[in-house]
Amino acid sequence: xxxxxxxxxxxxxxxxxxxxxxxxxxxxxxxxxxxxxxxxxxxxxxxxxxxxxxxxxxxxxxxxxxxxxxxxxxxxxxxxxxxxxxxxxxxxxxxxxxxxxxxxxxxxxxxxxxxxxxxxxxxxxxxxxxxxxxxxxxxxxxxxxxxxxxxxxxxxxxxxxxxxxxxxxxxxxxxxxxxxxxxxxxxxxxxxxxxxxxxxxxxxxxxxxxxx
Amino acid sequence: xxxxxxxxxxxxxxxxxxxxxxxxxxxxxxxxxxxxxxxxxxxxxxxxxxxxxxxxxxxxxxxxxxxxxxxxxxxxxxxxxxxxxxxxxxxxxxxxxxxxxxxxxxxxxxxxxxxxxxxxxxxxxxxxxxxxxxxxxxxxxxxxxxxxxxxxxxxxxxxxxxxxxxxxxxxxxxxxxxxxxxxxxxxxxxxxxxxxxxxxxxxxxxxxxxxxxxxxxxxxxxxxxxxxxxxxxxxxxxxxxxxxxxxxxxxxxxxxxxxxxxxxxxxxxxxxx
Numbered sequence: 001x002x003x004x005x006x007x008x009x010x011x012x013x014x015x016x017x018x019x020x021x022x023x024x025x026x027x028x029x030x031x032x033x034x035x036x037x038x039x040x041x042x043x044x045x046x047x048x049x050x051x052x053x054x055x056x057x058x059x060x061x062x063x064x065x066x067x068x069x070x071x072x073x074x075x076x077x078x079x080x081x082x083x084x085x086x087x088x089x090x091x092x093x094x095x096x097x098x099x100x101x102x103x104x105x106x107x108x109x110x111x112x113x114x115x116x117x118x119x120x121x122x123x124x125x126x127x128x129x130x131x132x133x134x135x136x137x138x139x140x141x142x143x144x145x146x147x148x149x150x151x152x153x154x155x156x157x158x159x160x161x162x163x164x165x166x167x168x169x170x171x172x173x174x175x176x177x178x179x180x181x182x183x184x185x186x187x188x189x190x191x192x193x194x195x196x197x198x199x200x201x202x203x204x205x206x207x208x209x210x211x212x
Numbered sequence: 213x214x215x216x217x218x219x220x221x222x223x224x225x226x227x228x229x230x231x232x233x234x235x236x237x238x239x240x241x242x243x244x245x246x247x248x249x250x251x252x253x254x255x256x257x258x259x260x261x262x263x264x265x266x267x268x269x270x271x272x273x274x275x276x277x278x279x280x281x282x283x284x285x286x287x288x289x290x291x292x293x294x295x296x297x298x299x300x301x302x303x304x305x306x307x308x309x310x311x312x313x314x315x316x317x318x319x320x321x322x323x324x325x326x327x328x329x330x331x332x333x334x335x336x337x338x339x340x341x342x343x344x345x346x347x348x349x350x351x352x353x354x355x356x357x358x359x360x361x362x363x364x365x366x367x368x369x370x371x372x373x374x375x376x377x378x379x380x381x382x383x384x385x386x387x388x389x390x391x392x393x394x395x396x397x398x399x400x401x402x403x404x405x406x407x408x409x410x411x412x413x414x415x416x417x418x419x420x421x422x423x424x425x426x427x428x429x430x431x432x433x434x435x436x437x438x439x440x441x442x443x444x445x446x447x448x449x450x451x452x453x454x455x456x457x458x459x460x461x462x463x464x465x466x467x468x469x470x471x472x473x474x475x476x477x478x479x480x481x482x483x484x485x
Binding site: 084086087088089119123144152 | 428
């Protein structure tokens, strides 16, 4: 089965991207709590536009951050994405990579940050950032490893979000497979099958399968 | 590379003399033997990164700055790169190397800074160019996850190894496949939590071969600045710097011999203890 076909079927039966967004939100909430940080965020790489986009954020200004974008080579997040190396910096205000303008536009200017690339298979999907962990405790390599584990989880969630988006695009589109997606969706929504139409449709599909 | 062709596939009895090593191997490798009194003078070190800010107090003079980019299908090599360091990372690595080997020759090959797209291909071309120049040590505090570059990078890493260029590459602390640090022809470096720049450990459970200082390292940054940073990116130039010291004192060492010396002088092995 082609990826497009899988996506079309998945589009019919998967929930909306809201569920995957909730998963991302949960990851930044937990990351923020575990590191006792002031904020945490996940940025997705939009490969076509070569831009990073805020997909989830845990802090006071989180709502306004979602959807904000900036060039993929900007700031520490951009560097981490390109070099694929996690970095921890204690005072970002001395760091020219840290784009103050970008930070101020997000309404939050951190002092220290940890940034880790979100790698899934061979792709770099985005960056997880944890801002302003407590300055009075020394950073440890165990925390670095923990950050890597979170990044792994976030990368899987981001991958799911992107798949859901592609699937939704297949569902909404006028392509050849859109009808498959709509049939799968209709079957998913008629699980109780009060009038027997679902059973009839399934029989029809079984006959169609024999024909193909 | 040696001027005279050595027997490549076999060693006839009459030719044994032809592979005589230029120096007697000492009975015991000590740090004193390995790099005592060495300054890095004569060793050529390349930093494959985001550029280097020349004249930074922690870096000093940069002997050459080159920028690699790709436009369409064409690889563009600007051998008089005047951009300096586009983010600070390369300057940080250069500062660590110079702190250990103050008199080494430093060359910047800039492969970062042009955005995310195409960064893997530029990295590959930069490494290829650097190997052709025959540097003694190439510091690579970066990697690529693109599978399609893996076999080419592997070939390049082996070419470097046989041409007496030691690639020193940052390991990942995440469970992902990335290159070139996983190849056995390079030295891969992770971090330990100590604060002594000469403290480094051999890891008997590779692929990470050595652990060097990588936590809370004060590094050089753009604009003559300094920052406290953590990451394998900063452990790697510690090993590159020590390698430059060893090669400045023993320029005849092959990468295999250099690795052996680094092993024998490690903090958890022989004389490093």
